Amino acid sequence: MPRTTKKKTDPAERVAVDTDANAEGAGGQGLTRAERRAEAERRLLAAAVTLVADRGTEGTTLADVGEAAGYSRGLPGHYFGTKSDLIAAVASHISDGFANRLAQTSTRAPGLESLLHSVGSYLDGISQREGARALLIALAEALTEPLLNETMKPVTVRSIGRLRTMIEQGKARGEIRADVDAEAQAALILGTLRATVAQWWTDQDRIDLATLRDTYVASLQRSLAA
Amino acid sequence: MPRTTKKKTDPAERVAVDTDANAEGAGGQGLTRAERRAEAERRLLAAAVTLVADRGTEGTTLADVGEAAGYSRGLPGHYFGTKSDLIAAVASHISDGFANRLAQTSTRAPGLESLLHSVGSYLDGISQREGARALLIALAEALTEPLLNETMKPVTVRSIGRLRTMIEQGKARGEIRADVDAEAQAALILGTLRATVAQWWTDQDRIDLATLRDTYVASLQRSLAA
Amino acid sequence: MPRTTKKKTDPAERVAVDTDANAEGAGGQGLTRAERRAEAERRLLAAAVTLVADRGTEGTTLADVGEAAGYSRGLPGHYFGTKSDLIAAVASHISDGFANRLAQTSTRAPGLESLLHSVGSYLDGISQREGARALLIALAEALTEPLLNETMKPVTVRSIGRLRTMIEQGKARGEIRADVDAEAQAALILGTLRATVAQWWTDQDRIDLATLRDTYVASLQRSLAA
Amino acid sequence: MPRTTKKKTDPAERVAVDTDANAEGAGGQGLTRAERRAEAERRLLAAAVTLVADRGTEGTTLADVGEAAGYSRGLPGHYFGTKSDLIAAVASHISDGFANRLAQTSTRAPGLESLLHSVGSYLDGISQREGARALLIALAEALTEPLLNETMKPVTVRSIGRLRTMIEQGKARGEIRADVDAEAQAALILGTLRATVAQWWTDQDRIDLATLRDTYVASLQRSLAA
DNA sequence: CATGAATGAGTATTCATTCAT
């Protein structure tokens, strides 16, 4: 009777979900015990992401997560132990799904083109991606919660690494100037993307994301191109 | 009857006071009641700013603020009524006081030079400025606390405005390309600065602020210069 | 309206109460703040003693203590911080009042007579002394709760010390044989007293405390007398 | 359907089994269902005894017992139904198994010699006997848990009976004074033994068990001998 | 003006217990 079906198909969520547990296959009825556990965990995590994206980690209670996922108030504690662990799981979950976004521009030629496309598309669909917001919230809260900080650090490191690789490929192909510091540029780019999105969330009336995107891509082109 | 809304005074005069906030100068003895009240309020606010900069708003309790200011645990409640009101006062205080370092680089020639200098110096002394951290924390928390958001919005607007003015001056002087979107560039620059500092706070071992500063200034030069 | 008057005058409790806070003097109405605090603390402690005596420390909740004392459910936490601290306070409280019992046989001649009188009177009024039961419960639980154990150790040390002093006085006066190991005898006597009372509490139908008392006093006389 | 009440077998045969409780001997392979059930129950009970001896009943969870026995977290609940039932089984087990070391000193001549030897040897090897600790813990907790109390009462009664028999034999043989109250003395002795051991467990640094043993045996000799 | 006593709501966390596989 509980077990709300809640068939939401948010893209950002999908990404991570597919990454992780790809069981289930068909309906959802005759599930083995392991499957049920996996499904419950997935649903709890998804609910937690939604709530954290909405109210931040401190505004999210374990009980909320359980209920939002259609389970009991106590289940999140049962699965994740402590709230810290749940938040850590949420962060990992998000970062898995999210980090993929930067990597998934595989259709473009590697190098500058790929980089600019990634940057542009990052800013493009941001409003639809719930995971993106949750990630940003978590990053913001990491400033005051050392525990969360440790969890989030690798996310940033990985993302910077991806961008750096693109820059280096660009340099190797002669599209990007040889004197560009790939690591530093990657950090600056990631920061700009995040801060831009945060600004937009803070004041959507005043910030026109499309203009910022175009302006930024053009600026990057000019500052990086060989 | 309590629940003061604090008719904030002119930012300009505040700046000096806010630099460290426990100035006081005068003895503290023969003060009129109003003066004592004002002083207590100032000290409480300064303590609150420090605590919020350190632990965030949720990690800061009213009692902590009272004790940190050298008063009783109950005084913040007595003066500010609710915690929300205190946080609002803190946010106003921050936004007033640090009406932004960017404005104070008046010694340089207006235009591109001033802009690049501002950018560089913003990233330079950041570790010494407690107020900068408080501001960033407040901005980060504004993502999940609408109340804070409303208070912090104008800060961003103002800062973007200052940067935009510099860019426009640069364009007028022919130093900056005419086709640059001043508003968008200003927003991007502010975001980059904030995100870079946040990244450094999050992982000081990995982030070399000096390199980022040089890299960014060079990039800006290249992308903006006529 | 709350603030049940609860004017119980249990002797064991009195002892400690007088030891500790002797303010209050008259009625109980026009109390200064410090007095109110002291009274609340006294009442909470008394209630805690009663509850612990009845249900043990694990069976006693902070909320129970608050309500039993006629205050709110949260007050014990407010005053004592953690439950461990409350239990420690209870243990100290009890031991203060209780240790006195052994010392208060001052009307007798010091030495063997005093010792035998102490032993006898210890077993005499035991059923009326609520504090005695609470103390024993705490000692019993100390076996499995290291924290409690640390708190209770000094109680035992002190009590053994008192008995040892009596024995030594008896030896000095030539009433007790010179080859008696005062420390060891004191430990044995204290243990016997405690265990006897515990046995009686466990099975009052089968244990006749008066007989045990007489038998023990006679045995002690025979084994110690010079 | 679960909620086994465990028709305990004859204590005599149990004694050997209980000494350490993880005997098993047989492989564990080709067992009938009933045998497996019996073995699981035995192992769970043994684990429960160990845990209770260590942490007390409230510090022991059903899940702990299952894991400690090498089974699942849920099995104890499956077999014993409620925790109370498990604790009752543990108490029965203890009281059956350790139907008291005092009975096993049959090599000595009956009477005073046997009594003194029993007393001495009780205090001697106490640190090695896990069962002794479990018994004492159970007795201590019986003070606050009526259920446990009912189960443990007979243990005390039986032990007192054994000691009384020895005393009476001593009186019959003329070794012990005729005016000694055998029942009362037996109760005092048992209490002294238990309390002494408890004291030692509580503060091993301060209590020298060997000295207490010698002192007590000497005292008993003096107070009982004809 | 300032303190601190007292309240009560909210939250993480632990467990016994039930139930489906």
Add this chain to the structure above:
DNA sequence: TATGAATGAATACTCATTCAT
């Protein structure tokens, strides 16, 4: 037989908030 998923109640603890002195 045995496992483990899921529930829900209980509890310590933290704090904002109110009120009397």
